[in-house]
Amino acid sequence: MVNIQVPTIKLNNGAGMPQVGLGLWKVDKGTCADVVYNAIKEGYRLFDGACDYGNETEAGQGVARAIKEGLVTRSELFIISKLWNSFHDAERVEPIVRKQLGDWGIDYFDLYYIHFPVSLQYVDPSVRYPPGWYMDGARKEVVRGKATLQGTWGAMEALVGAGLAKSIGISNYNGALVLDLLAYARIVPQVLQIEHHPYLTQAPLLELCRREGIAVTGYSSFGPQSFLDLGMKFAEDFQALFSHPVVVAVAEKHGRTPAQVLLRWNTQRGVAVIPKSSSLERLRQNLDVCSFDLSEQELKDISALDCGFRFNNPLNYGIPVYNFV
Secondary structure, eight states: OOOOOOOEEEOTTSOEEESBOEEOTTOOHHHHHHHHHHHHHHTOOEEEOOGGGSOHHHHHHHHHHHHHTTSOOGGGOEEEEEEOGGGOSHHHHHHHHHHHHHHHTOSOBSEEEEOSSOOBOOOOTTTOSSOOSSTTSSSSOOOBOOOOHHHHHHHHHHHHHTTSBSOEEEESOOHHHHHHHHHHOSSOOSEEEEEOBTTBOOHHHHHHHHHHTOEEEEEOTTTTHHHHTTTOGGGGGSOOGGGOHHHHHHHHHHTOOHHHHHHHHHHHTTOEEOOOOOOHHHHHHHHOOSSSOOOHHHHHHHHTTOOOOOSOOGGGGTOTTOOOO
């Protein structure tokens, strides 16, 4: 087991969240159990999953194997999942959380998010699971639901009282939605998860969260790379960050990979990261991103690449639901 020290972010409820974890988006079901197990061996303790990723059962198998072999205890792990859009109705929240916990084989989530700030019509898990964006599963029709974000958040708060989630958060919210939530929330969200990379720095949103005591986790830390992997042609219009001259120059100066520099740019700005990889070597590299510091000028140079482009906008890939501005 590799001994890499990962900083902990203290959440507004006193819980500690590792600043670097493993994202499970796009991890194949056939390899997910081994990826999670190997990541635990390498020192990962935070795992970011979701109903929509379709691999929670397999991720739980990897966790169970590691616990059975004595590599880790449940209390040493920080396991995250998310509420999919089809389950926003208040009466649907607890049942789907219990299903997801059963898939993972655990009793509680350390953190549970609202995945997107949009309600879709309910799809029974016995009909299709995960349900995805389209009502019929065939990319024909998106059917909006009737749930309000306030009603959904109330059901999220109830999860804490029921012991099903220790912390709750929001994902893909903009500043206006955060402020609206703060007007009615009994429990202030512990974490906001957002797309965050040098092409989308979201500095005002980070500052809002800092003022309100909400931690921030960034996903798609490598920018267009995650979306090129999915064959999304619009991502080809952007210079790959791994080969961008600004990032490469900083990496060469520090004797690090461009991926490590991009992750350090995040963590040094106080943002938690959840990069995905199935390679043992890259798992090690991605975990070791807090043992060196970028200069203030290097941080500014990388931040100057900001063009405000959001790759994970459903409109970009043909889902006529929501423009995340």
